[in-house]
Amino acid sequence: MLYCVEMDVHIPETWSEEKLKDYITREQQTSQKYQKSGKWVYLWRVAGQYSNISILDVESPDELHQILTELPLFPYMTMKVKSLCKHPNAIRETML
Numbered sequence: 023m024l025y026c027v028e029m030d031v032h033i034p035e036t037w038s039e040e041k042l043k044d045y046i047t048r049e050q051q052t053s054q055k056y057q058k059s060g061k062w063v064y065l066w067r068v069a070g071q072y073s074n075i076s077i078l079d080v081e082s083p084d085e086l087h088q089i090l091t092e093l094p095l096f097p098y099m100t101m102k103v104k105s106l107c108k109h110p111n112a113i114r115e116t117m118l
């Protein structure tokens with residue numbers, strides 16, 4: 023199942039540089055683990071915003087939820103999730 027997830031990051035202004043660095047390092051480790059596994063297919067930065075657009079290919083909504091909530095920055099992000107299916111006019115068989 024394919025999902026498009028938009029994640030807007032909201033870092034509390036009270037965080038120290040050290041705390042921010044720690045979260046960003048752990049965030050990178052977690053997202054790269056799933057990118058290497060093939061489940062996190064695309065990760066794009068939205069130009070000019072602390073926001074990303076991601077495409078994930080997972081077995082179920084439960085698995086998507088498990089991955090997203092594993093992200094250290096999950097409590098500090100607003101997420102919009104869209105479930106994707108094949109467009110009838112798409113010329114390619116595979117969606118990715």
Ligand SMILES: O=C(O)C[C@H]1C=CC(=O)O1
Nearest residue numbers: 031049050053072073074
């Ligand atoms: O910087 C972001 O967009 C937040 C985040 C989500 C995955 C990741 O690697 O970083």
